[in-house]
Amino acid sequence: MNKQRNRQRNKQRTVAAMLATAIVAGVAGVGLYRAGISEGMKQMPPPGTGAMSASETDKKPLYWHDPMYPGQKFDKPGKSPFMDMQLVPVYAIGAGDEGTVTISPRLQQNLGVRTALVTEGSLSSRLSAVGNVAYNERDVALVQARSAGYVERLHVRAPLDRVKKGQALLELYIPDWIAVQEEYLTARRMQGSGIAGLADAARQRMRLAGMTEPQIRVIESTGKVHPRMTIHAPASGVVAELSAREGMTVVAGAPLYRINGLDTVWVNAEVPEAAAARVRPGAVVEARTPGLPGEVFKGRVGAILPEVDPSTRTLKARIELANPSGQMLPGMFATLTFAPAAGKEVLLVPSEAVIQTGTRSVVIVAREKGEFLPVEVKSGIEANGQTEIREGLAAGQKVVVSGQFLIDSEASLKGAIARMGGTPEPGGGKVAARPHRAEGKIERIADDEITISHGPVASLQWGPMTMGFKPPPGGLPRNVAVGDTVTFDFRQQDGNFAITAISPTAAAPAPPAAPTKPAGAPK
Template identity: 45%
Template structure:
């Protein structure tokens, strides 16, 4: 009986061993076939998968699909054509739903114009002074108030000059005596030297008696800017009776900021409009840049000459001046396509492969609905003109995750013995407790509790070893307390591991 039971046990053991052998062989065959399939080149026309990874923990790479050991999600494939792609892909349907619209970077002819406000003043080059060169007095004043409009040749005042009677009587007597012409010419020269008008001398010759009363007329049309006499006032040589300012042209004097004054050039054309009524416009030209900078306002005075044939402009009015600068070719984008953060300007570039990428740019002049781009883009580039904030947020997230993965892979792996004392964790390291699930040459998978410093819940995840030979006495099922830090190919690297008791 005992022999029968013994024989049955031997047969069962042999059967179990054979089954295990064939099962293991079949499993290895499937794994090898799967590895061969994963490593085999993709058929022509299909995208080649390089590896799988968890987007939330992008450091570790896996050679086959499956469930992430870190999060409750499936691993995501990374294709060969995405390995060096830093852009964000947005499907056409999502683009339509988000209202993403693109615009083309263009090069256009732009005039560097700017606006300024000017005050109307008299053009001093059109101002004429009316003076007398003889002693006398004002017999009658015809223009009695300043700022009156006068026309060219209009009588202004009647003067009486007794000193002019003697030279005229002498000339008339010589002429009646029939003296030679050279004596008459000398007498006429004396009359001219005393500033007796030719019209007054002709009048004396016509009536045969000397004339001492004469009328002063306006030499130009304009307004009486200065009135220096009244009725009965005595006058003397060199005294200014009237100052008449012409109004065919006026000055518009504008305060231009020092930063914009460097763009001013004499001869620049200007379009002026009344501040009170923009429908009334005038043509002008920059004549002078006054060589003086205000220390308080850091502005330069620019003097513009504005046509005023109709006389609608008077001193004191305000004009809004549109100064046209030289025309040049500039690279421009719509203003709505630029994201300004205060310290930088960003545009979302649409690449040839359909992805979107944030691009830092340098801006030039503000042209209203367009902005000049001096660096970061080229002519013909496509930039997002609407919905760029959504694309930029996605791009920033991808950039941060990619940077974490790069930092994790670049961190050097060190060795640490498993028997280090469990001292307080130094800066940059974290502490947790858990159970070893599996061990391989590159890392250890541990089911651990929450890590408050990283706001991690309890989970199962893999940690890199600082060295393939680290922690030699550790085995699956051990309860451990451990310290880890950022680094290693799996994102986080073990520093110390200490068993706390037997496992299963």
């Protein structure tokens, strides 16, 4: 029993020692935390002065304000009527620019602020696109039957066969040629005056029958009738279409062969709609295809087709490429590189310096003495990490390329504060502040201030708070005292809030007493 009691006592002592140690450590931690906060507050500038202000001790404050309510200005230091804190001074920050921000060199280094010069140069970049090889539709030869006849023999019998210029394609038997040829030979054999005119007329009838001059010269040289005609290829290339077959009847004008040349080919490149302005007819293009590794084909943009594909949002650029060896074939996939065109001189800034807000483009301009000013610009095209600036800047200015978002945020806040200072009237004064109404309880009455614990003020978006007000010009009514619930009107006046009217809140009427029953009335 004694051993159990000793063990229990030892356990209790151990737990008590551990609790005491934890309490001491907690108190020490709280003390260190508070000390750290105090030390940090000593090193940090007061809230609301803006980490962007430098050497403000030698400047005269323009006014004081509460950082939580920056639209309210005060003409002297003191305690904030909104929060339990001192008012913060606001200093002049440059030559009248509302959005100017001043940053000390040490703070610029801490924020990682970097600048770059606005330069002049031409903005050019290579554009890449993809496309497919196609026949050059301007290099097409069509072979037709000049007269009605019959196909007796085909020398080129299948589509996509390669042919050379002058190569025999097919033979036609043309019955109509027999009569005109015999008439011409008969006229030539006849002797006498006026016979020459008959020969010329017969020669003309052979032309009308569809015979060419070389064929007529063959008739003249041989003196024989040739009812068959051999048709030769008018150009070198590939038989794209073949409409003739041996034994078939053809009429005058019937298409027999369609021959596409391969000395030049087209590549229909798919160019993004956003890059269409950078592609111009005549631009030099280099083409590469996976089927011919290491080969580079050069050409030029022949035309920009006036149509945009609604599904891919691309337009077609027609590139004409030289293909002397005939290696590039229709249907091949090609990668195209457009050489940059020499552009005019424009203002350029790094693209990271431009802040896109969705409705405008802003650049932070670095000035002397650590001053920074947001400037709205009109930007142009972007390439190679550079952005064209069309309006808003000049060559030689410095723009911020790192940390500009912090500066722009601070500048926007200062500009908003300046704009909230009041709207001038035509006569030079300011528009009088509109009155506000609230209900609260009087906590203290002094000669120059009345402290009221009031409820929410919807017109100012205030929550419940206790603050001081200037008494009305005629003083408080006699029926108002400390502890009373009042309804009052107030307005902003010279940086303070002054009561314009105040009256006790009417008490709610008491509920009517229950009627009493006369004596002796039945229950």
